[in-house]
Amino acid sequence: MTAASRNGALLELRGLRTWFPIKTGVLQRVTGHVKAVDGVDLTVQRGETLALVGESGCGKTTVGRTILRLVEATGGSISFDGIDLTPLPAALFHPYRRRMQIVMQDPGSALDPRATVRDSIAEGLEAFGIGAGHEERSERVAELMRQVNLDPGTMWRYPHEFSGGQRQRICIARALAVDPALLICDEATSALDVSIQAQILNLLADLQEQRSLTYLFITHDLGVVRYFATRVAVMYLGRIVELGPTEQIFASPRHPYTKALLASVPSLDPARPAIKPAALGDVPSPANPPPGCHYHPRCAVRLPECAIEDPPVVEFADGMCRCVLAAGAGSARA
Amino acid sequence: MSAPLLTVEQLAISFPAEAGRVRVVDGVGLSIASGETLALVGESGCGKSVSALAIMRLVPRPGRIEAQSRIRFDGIDLLALPVTEMRALRGGKIGMIFQEPMTSLNPVTTVGSQVLEAILLHTRTPIAEARRRVLELFGMVGIPDPAVRVNAYPHQLSGGLKQRVMIAMAMAMRPRLLICDEPTTALDATIRAQILELIRNLAATTGTAVLLITHDFGVVNAVADRVAVMYAGRIVEEGTRAELLGRPRHPYTQGLLRSIPRPEARGGRLEEIKGAVPRPGQWPPACRFHTRCPHAFERCRSEAPARSAVSPTQTAWCHLVEQGARP
Numbered sequence: 001m002t003a004a005s006r007n008g009a010l011l012e013l014r015g016l017r018t019w020f021p022i023k024t025g026v027l028q029r030v031t032g033h034v035k036a037v038d039g040v041d042l043t044v045q046r047g048e049t050l051a052l053v054g055e056s057g058c059g060k061t062t063v064g065r066t067i068l069r070l071v072e073a074t075g076g077s078i079s080f081d082g083i084d085l086t087p088l089p090a091a092l093f094h095p096y097r098r099r100m101q102i103v104m105q106d107p108g109s110a111l112d113p114r115a116t117v118r119d120s121i122a123e124g125l126e127a128f129g130i131g132a133g134h135e136e137r138s139e140r141v142a143e144l145m146r147q148v149n150l151d152p153g154t155m156w157r158y159p160h161e162f163s164g165g166q167r168q169r170i171c172i173a174r175a176l177a178v179d180p181a182l183l184i185c186d187e188a189t190s191a192l193d194v195s196i197q198a199q200i201l202n203l204l205a206d207l208q209e210q211r212s213l214t215y216l217f218i219t220h221d222l223g224v225v226r227y228f229a230t231r232v233a234v235m236y237l238g239r240i241v242e243l244g245p246t247e248q249i250f251a252s253p254r255h256p257y258t259k260a261l262l263a264s265v266p267s268l269d270p271a272r273p274a275i276k277p278a279a280l281g282d283v284p285s286p287a288n289p290p291p292g293c294h295y296h297p298r299c300a301v302r303l304p305e306c307a308i309e310d311p312p313v314v315e316f317a318d319g320m321c322r323c324v325l326a327a328g329a330g331s332a333r334a
Numbered sequence: 335m336s337a338p339l340l341t342v343e344q345l346a347i348s349f350p351a352e353a354g355r356v357r358v359v360d361g362v363g364l365s366i367a368s369g370e371t372l373a374l375v376g377e378s379g380c381g382k383s384v385s386a387l388a389i390m391r392l393v394p395r396p397g398r399i400e401a402q403s404r405i406r407f408d409g410i411d412l413l414a415l416p417v418t419e420m421r422a423l424r425g426g427k428i429g430m431i432f433q434e435p436m437t438s439l440n441p442v443t444t445v446g447s448q449v450l451e452a453i454l455l456h457t458r459t460p461i462a463e464a465r466r467r468v469l470e471l472f473g474m475v476g477i478p479d480p481a482v483r484v485n486a487y488p489h490q491l492s493g494g495l496k497q498r499v500m501i502a503m504a505m506a507m508r509p510r511l512l513i514c515d516e517p518t519t520a521l522d523a524t525i526r527a528q529i530l531e532l533i534r535n536l537a538a539t540t541g542t543a544v545l546l547i548t549h550d551f552g553v554v555n556a557v558a559d560r561v562a563v564m565y566a567g568r569i570v571e572e573g574t575r576a577e578l579l580g581r582p583r584h585p586y587t588q589g590l591l592r593s594i595p596r597p598e599a600r601g602g603r604l605e606e607i608k609g610a611v612p613r614p615g616q617w618p619p620a621c622r623f624h625t626r627c628p629h630a631f632e633r634c635r636s637e638a639p640a641r642s643a644v645s646p647t648q649t650a651w652c653h654l655v656e657q658g659a660r661p
Binding site: 196197199202220222227228269279 | 384424456478495523524526527530547550551553555556559575576590593594596600603604607610611
């Protein structure tokens with residue numbers, strides 16, 4: 001047994017990098033890289049819900065896709081259950097793919113419109129040889145549909161006959177069919193109406209309890225994060241800038257960017273309508289991130305050195321913060 | 335109180351379906367005074383966006399505004415207006431902003447010339463003066479380096495800046511009414527906060543009335559004076575921002591607000607509204623919310639609820655509210 005699994009870590013990312021080449025001209029020469037993920041260290045503990053939050057283009061979705069090998073990592077390592085998956089060829093990676101599943105944002109485009117719900121859910125069962133024959137797999141599909149509160153009598157229907165919320169239930173049943181340990185939810189409730197979002201969040205909470213699932217919850221919605229997550233990792237331009245327990249992130253955020261994000265969440269309290277737009281200007285392009293601390297051009301409390309030097313990674317007992325201003329409070333890592 | 339700038343009465347909009355025409359909006363009424371921001375809130379398919387399109391007479395074919403509908407703007411009957419005069423109103427006295435700034439701008443001309451075109455189309459302004467006005471508008475909506483950005487193409491601007499250009503264009507003719515359909519839904523949180531602040535400041539300083547279409551109660555709380563909640567083609571409750579967010583009376587408004595994840599709910603279950611949002615044409619009879627309402631009783635299934643006043647400014651269409659019970 002490795003140190004990682006003893007500690008209860010299910011997934012460990014070390015120095016993960018995913019760069020996309022920028023090609024120009026007729027010769028398609030590589031003239032630069034979009035550093036979508038640029039040195040991410042992250043440990044997901046067994047049974048927790050780790051929220052990965054950030055604005056569009058910060059790389060949060062690419063982290064999820066890289067873990068599943070839907071895109072190729074440029075560098076760094078991904079360990080699952082204590083095993084380094086990075087050097088494994090596709091055939092040896094395949095069994096691990098069963099343990100890690102994903103639910104995406106748009107259930108409309110995530111399902112094959114020409115496949116029945118039964119066939120969509122059973123696809124994973126067939127890919128991994130689970131269940132003997134058509135009949136047994138159909139029985140499993142029926143059971144999965146019951147677990148996500150869908151009527152198994154509708155299994156021979158097509159996706160367009162279901163509402164958005166029901167389609168997301170189908171996607172969840174499909175992901176659970178192969179009995180994964182880790183479920184990556186990439187904006188899984190963002191496209192749903194608020195009354196339906198509540199149903200899906202309640203379902204995810206129930207399933208986590210019943211099946212001891214671990215969630216990597218990728219989202220931009222801080223309201224959902226605050227309600228749902230155990231810990232929060234805040235990403236900005238390819239890097240994690242702060243990590244901590246949900247209570248700490250919302251009560252006493254350490255990074256100026258986390259503070260700006262929280263300040264921009266509109267309140268629902270009619271006595272406090274005003275929101276304070278804290279971040280200045282727009283998110284820069286990940287193809288050409290600012291030098292030093294990536295956040296310094298938008299930071300209200302920046303120091304002269306922030307434009308030149310990479311910010312230190314400051315470790316805390318319950319998390320980390322990548323900011324020179326946090327250095328006095330925690331222990332800096334070289 | 336002065337006469338409202340915009341009054342909509344008995345608005346009904348229908349689209350053809352397999353069995354005759356289906357009404358996607360069915361008897362909507364609302365009014366907005368100058369300088370006031372009204373938020374029209376609801377879930378997808380409730381008819382809020384098509385209602386806004388109807389005010390601009392832009393309901394896409396084969397959709398049709400039914401004859402019973404009345405829309406008055408600044409003393410004019412909009413539905414009786416000749417097409418050319420309606421065209422002059424759009425982008426003139428009535429400005430519009432949509433959700434996707436990316437698809438609303440022309441990708442092959444500079445953003446400055448698009449705003450310039452909007453000015454020249456509506457007025458006989460000398461070109462030098464119109465150019466000055468474009469710079470002034472870019473500055474007003476908080477675009478940094480206006481003199482440089484007027485020469486940028488849409489793809490060279492971020493989503494937030496593109497939405498600012500759209501707002502500049504909408505404000506170019508000093509509109510009396512600004513219709514914003516999900517203006518911040520496609521934007522990131524930090525940018526959304528900036529755009530909401532901008533819309534609120536513009537409304538306050540110019541006296542422009544704003545009709546804001548949204549599904550997000552956080553956005554409502556940030557900018558609205560009054561709120562109307564739509565469900566299945568009808569308005570079910572309206573009132574001031576403080577009334578609807580603080581003391582909602584219709585079970586649908588209550589359910590919507592309770593199903594939003596809040597910090598207090600942490601560790602517990604979220605309150606759900608059971609079932610799914612019904613599609614147009616499959617709306618239940620009588621009270622359309624009765625199939626999902628936790629308080630529904632016999633009368634809700636047989637009789638459409640009438641308008642019941644909760645306060646001089648708050649109204650709900652619900653039998654329970656009419657009976658004085660507290661849902």
